[in-house]
Amino acid sequence: MRLLQNYKAKRKSGKTPEPQAKIAASRRGQLRFVVQKHDASHLHYDFRLEADGVLKSWAVPKGPSLNPEIKHLAVMVEDHPLSYRKFEGVIPEGNYGGGTVMVWDEGTYTVPSAETRSEAELMIKKGLAKGHLEFQLTGKKLNGAFDLVRLKGDSPKSEWLLIKRKDAFASKKDVLKQDRSVLSERSMQEIAEGGS
Ligand code: MN
Numbered sequence: 016m017r018l019l020q021n022y023k024a025k026r027k028s029g030k031t032p033e034p035q036a037k038i039a040a041s042r043r044g045q046l047r048f049v050v051q052k053h054d055a056s057h058l059h060y061d062f063r064l065e066a067d068g069v070l071k072s073w074a075v076p077k078g079p080s081l082n083p084e085i086k087h088l089a090v091m092v093e094d095h096p097l098s099y100r101k102f103e104g105v106i107p108e109g110n111y112g113g114g115t116v117m118v119w120d121e122g123t124y125t126v127p128s129a130e131t132r133s134e135a136e137l138m139i140k141k142g143l144a145k146g147h148l149e150f151q152l153t154g155k156k157l158n159g160a161f162d163l164v165r166l167k168g169d170s171p172k173s174e175w176l177l178i179k180r181k182d183a184f185a186s187k188k189d190v191l192k193q194d195r196s197v198l199s200e201r202s203m204q205e206i207a208e209g210g211s
Contacts, residue, residue, distance in 0.1 A: 159184030
């Protein structure tokens with residue numbers, strides 16, 4: 016199993032407060048998602064979906080949107096351990112991803128047409144291979160149906176688009192203005208000052 020090898024390779028243990036690379040053993044309840052706002056060398060949002068005991072992860076430079084007309088680039092990055100969904104704090108400068116991390120949104124997700132958790136995970140696996148994921152989020156800020164679609168043609172394999180589907184949760188309001196942690200209600204500034 017090469018799971019989380021890349022996560023481990025990018026980080027020096029003991030130098031960062033981030034969770035250790037570990038595949039989650041417990042696979043129960045609803046599948047989870049998290050969006051972390053990350054003020055690293057470039058500000059971005061990390062969008063992560065639980066599947067197979069890890070968090071499948073994309074860096075979204077412009078962040079998620081509830082407007083179906085907006086298609087934001089989402090660059091697939093290394094799998095993260097499931098426990099990363101609770102990580103909020105400061106990665107020390109000089110380390111990979113050095114900067115402030117906020118748990119901007121969290122919740123659960125389902126896959127349309129999948130009735131069970133394991134069916135949903137299978138659909139995610141197939142979707143990753145195919146280059147198209149469909150899922151329904153139940154978060155505190157993000158809700159409703161979304162698609163992740165891999166770019167075709169000459170684009171790198173890691174480049175996807177995150178797109179809100181038209182439904183009752185679609186909105187032209189800028190959801191990024193809700194700018195406090197859903198874990199601690201802190202602002203980025205407060206997290207930065209509070210350390211990890
Ligand atoms: Mn990041």
